Amino acid sequence: MNLSIIIPLLNEEESLQELHDWIVKVMRSKGYSYEILFIDDGSTDNSWELIQQLSQAYPQVRGIRFFKNYGKSQALHAGFKAAQGEVIITMDADLQDNPEEIPELYQLITKEGYDLVSGWKKKRYDSVLSKNMPSKLFNWAARRTSGVQLHDFNCGLKAFNKTVVKNIEVSGEMHRYIPVLAKNAGFSNIGEKIVSHQARKYGKTKFGMERFTNGFLDLITIWFVSKFARRPMHLFGALGVLMFIIGFGFAIYLGIDKLFINKFGRLITDRPQFYIALTAMLLGTQLFLAGFLGEILVRNRRNETRYTISEGVNLGDVNGNTKKNKN
Known part of the structure; x- marks a missing residue:
């Protein structure tokens, strides 16, 4: 199979039929073998129906339905686990991503040898203050922190x-940093392609301003995980030793001062250096x-289940958590 197209969604019933027909038109024009994986992240409208x-x-359409809304990262994780194509495409369900971009993205993976190609919405149809400006700041910080040179x-x-x-774990809200996760897993051939961006046609965005706060917090997390997840002792141990040495140094100073200089001066416990030494050694330990x-x-560490699937359609024999499979 050439392509697996993974589409996480939440309450997008108005756009699904149009998006599906658009994708099918592109796939047929290129003669690709494909599957479309819709991941329903707890929709409360008629999306699943x-x-x-x-x-x-x-038969190319497959579906996974979560019991409740777990988030885009969990939806992508389930889609990645079930995908069978040689090239995986992810796109949003709101018609803001253009399926006409898929063939060129496919060629970049299969012909140019990229491990991952990320879209760059250079011209956006979003609010400047609520999305564009925060997005530029967020992407700048992500580039500086991760070393992955992507615009979007x-x-x-x-x-x-x-x-x-099949070799990355997308959890929490780390879908924003999939290129960084790929880099950390050893996939360094990461590219970028300018893609067209459409204004939202139906409904409204499911993400509020809090996504930028969460995004920056996740950025700190992934920076820490990238550097120290496999060797936490290198950070905490080093800081601990440093703090203990500072505290021990103060303790030696107090001891020498009391024994040889100020034998009859005030008690060690009356001096602020005593509490600095004690606190530093405790923190270091x-x-x-x-x-x-x-x-x-x-x-x-053991693998943990991060979501529960309610049911699926056309999944076949997939090694996952599916409780009910309707074919």
Whole structure:
């Protein structure tokens, strides 16, 4: 199979039929073998019913439905797990991503040898103050922190070699940083393509201003995880040793001062240096223990289920958490 097109969605019933028909038109014009994976992230409208109808009419349509809204990262994780194509395309369901971009993205993966190609919405049809300006600041910070030189980390339209999506873990709200996750997993051939951006045709965005706050917090998290996830002792242990040395240094100073200089001066416990020394040594010990415990957790980490699937359509024999499969 050439392509798996993964589309996470939440309450997008108005756009699904049009998006599906548009994708099918492009696929047929190029003669690709493909599948369309709709991941219903707990929709409360008729999105799932429409996905079921499409799956009955088109065997290429497959669907996964979550019991509740878990978030885009969990939806992508489920889609990556179920995808069978050699090239994986992700796109949003709101018709703001253009399916006409898919063939060129496919060629960049298969012919140019990229591991991942991210879309860049150079010209956007979003509010300047609520989306464009915060997005530019966010992308600048992401480039500086991660070292991945992309203009638009959060573009939903991306293409992946199958090997990439099978070897990265997308959790929390880390869908914004999939290129960084890919880089950390050893996939360094990451490219970018300018893609067209359409104004939203139906409904309204499901993301508020809080996504930028969450995005920057996740950026700090992924920076930390990138550098120290596999070796927490290198951070906490180093800080712990540094704090302990500072505290021990103050303790030696107080001891020498009391024994040889100010034998009959005020008590050591009356001096502020005593409490600095005590606090620093306690903090150093705690940080060192945190690093040690972190090392134990890393070595004994187990996979955790981050979402529960309600049902699926046209999934076939997929090794996942699906409780009900309607074919």
